[in-house]
Amino acid sequence: MSQRTPPPSAEQQLVFLAKIQRLFAEGDFTATYKFALLISLADLAVELGADDGAELTLSIRQIAERFIQLYWRHATPYSTDKSGMATGILVQNLGAQATVITQISRFRSLHGVHTLPQARALKAYASLLTHVAKTASAQPLTYLQNFGGGTDPFIYEHGGPGIILLKAGVAYCLRRFQPLVQQLSRTHWVEHIKNNRRNGLVLGESRDLEDFLFSSSRQSLAVVAEGLRKLDGDRCFYCGHRLIESDVDHYVPFSLYPRDLAHNFVLAHSKCNRSKSDTLAARLHLERWLERLESRSDDLAEIGLKAGISADSTTTKKVAAWGYSSACQAGASAWLRAAQYDVAASGPWSETLKGVASAPSILSHGEYWDILRPLTASLDIWETIYLHALTGEDAVAQWASGTSLRPFLDALPADLREGFFAAYAAAMRPIYPRRADGTTLLPFRRLFIVAQVQG
Numbered sequence: 067m068s069q070r071t072p073p074p075s076a077e078q079q080l081v082f083l084a085k086i087q088r089l090f091a092e093g094d095f096t097a098t099y100k101f102a103l104l105i106s107l108a109d110l111a112v113e114l115g116a117d118d119g120a121e122l123t124l125s126i127r128q129i130a131e132r133f134i135q136l137y138w139r140h141a142t143p144y145s146t147d148k149s150g151m152a153t154g155i156l157v158q159n160l161g162a163q164a165t166v167i168t169q170i171s172r173f174r175s176l177h178g179v180h181t182l183p184q185a186r187a188l189k190a191y192a193s194l195l196t197h198v199a200k201t202a203s204a205q206p207l208t209y210l211q212n213f214g215g216g217t218d219p220f221i222y223e224h225g226g227p228g229i230i231l232l233k234a235g236v237a238y239c240l241r242r243f244q245p246l247v248q249q250l251s252r253t254h255w256v257e258h259i260k261n262n263r264r265n266g267l268v269l270g271e272s273r274d275l276e277d278f279l280f281s282s283s284r285q286s287l288a289v290v291a292e293g294l295r296k297l298d299g300d301r302c303f304y305c306g307h308r309l310i311e312s313d314v315d316h317y318v319p320f321s322l323y324p325r326d327l328a329h330n331f332v333l334a335h336s337k338c339n340r341s342k343s344d345t346l347a348a349r350l351h352l353e354r355w356l357e358r359l360e361s362r363s364d365d366l367a368e369i370g371l372k373a374g375i376s377a378d379s380t381t382t383k384k385v386a387a388w389g390y391s392s393a394c395q396a397g398a399s400a401w402l403r404a405a406q407y408d409v410a411a412s413g414p415w416s417e418t419l420k421g422v423a424s425a426p427s428i429l430s431h432g433e434y435w436d437i438l439r440p441l442t443a444s445l446d447i448w449e450t451i452y453l454h455a456l457t458g459e460d461a462v463a464q465w466a467s468g469t470s471l472r473p474f475l476d477a478l479p480a481d482l483r484e485g486f487f488a489a490y491a492a493a494m495r496p497i498y499p500r501r502a503d504g505t506t507l508l509p510f511r512r513l514f515i516v517a518q519v520q521g
């Protein structure tokens with residue numbers, strides 16, 4: 067093993083983010099390929115990278131495999147369900163249709179396959195992969211790093227035939243900022259398709275385009291639900307109570323990692339699913355989830371196969387580990403909140419606290435963007451992790467008791483309140499240990515917004 071490369075400094079990370087932002091603002095986007103490439107690179111960094119500053123070698127075929135996943139559904143006709151609108155495959159290039167879409171669509175009809183696992187089982191799939199790899203190499207991989215009138219290879223360089231090399235620190239940044247890269251890419255991707263005049267007849271005023279492009283198909287989720295009921299019984303994964311109607315839930319939230327993996331699904335009450343919303347289910351569930359992933363791995367893979375959803379237990383585990391470590395580092399609020407629900411559900415206070423929710427958090431950066439953009443001439447939003455240096459006993463729990471923990475404390479009578487707070491403080495201690503000098507560090511996300519109104 068070579069020596070561990072240190073992760074990039076905070077300044078280097080900011081430089082990386084600023085360049086990503088410039089790439090979107092100043093790059094040329096003839097087709098949607100560059101968005102697909104950024105999403106693919108971020109996902110591969112999550113799945114294959116590590117939390118140090120090391121370079122990461124990726125094969126162009128790995129990227130092509132991602133392209134096929136991303137475009138698989140896009141190569142089928144889109145319909146708005148509205149009368150008077152045409153049905154057709156959305157055009158994803160400003161000139162002729164994007165080659166990758168044409169290749170996938172031709173492959174689908176030639177072989178009569180509907181799902182990716184079916185496609186992968188065919189011999190001909192290898193040649194589809196080769197074609198897509200050629201396009202990926204000739205187009206987005208060649209041009210992604212051109213912006214602002216020059217070339218700045220800050221993400222990768224070519225590492226030999228069929229190989230690219232993510233530069234030192236890049237895999238780290240992509241893992242760290244994966245949700246942001248995803249969101250930016252998806253927003254621009256949707257806009258690209260909407261702004262392509264040739265899609266006008268098909269799209270109309272359609273609002274569900276983003277769902278069509280990026281969400282799991284309802285059909286396959288229904289197949290997953292049926293399989294999970296057989297496997298796990300009619301029980302909610304989180305609360306253990308009987309299910310009547312059930313939601314198929316992404317254990318690592320879809321908002322964090324928007325890709326379907328069979329091993330990442332559990333059945334849950336929609337109420338339990340919602341209370342978890344976009345935070346990661348707390349540690350209480352993690353062990354049980356990991357245990358189930360190991361012991362039922364083959365069954366889960368089979369459910370995926372039936373539903374046409376990729377199955378890969380190793381990747382799913384890596385994604386979960388990544389999700390937990392980044393939530394712990396960056397989204398302290400997710401941790402603080404997840405533990406609040408855990409503690410609330412297990413103790414003499416659980417009846418009283420049923421239905422109580424953490425104080426609402428601030429909106430996501432994307433939501434602020436959507437609200438402010440129409441009102442402003444220019445808008446800059448950035449996020450940073452501010453390290454609160456807290457002092458005193460159980461400082462993190464004390465800190466939360468003034469904010470997100472408040473509704474729980476308020477709902478309890480004095481005798482239960484004390485026990486509840488003690489249990490919450492105990493849950494926080496191992497996550498945020500007190501340092502030798504008595505300080506407890508709490509990394510907390512802070513959002514900065516600079517908006518200018520035309521004057």
Ligand SMILES: [Zn+2]
Nearest residue numbers: 302305335338
């Ligand atoms: Zn439940």
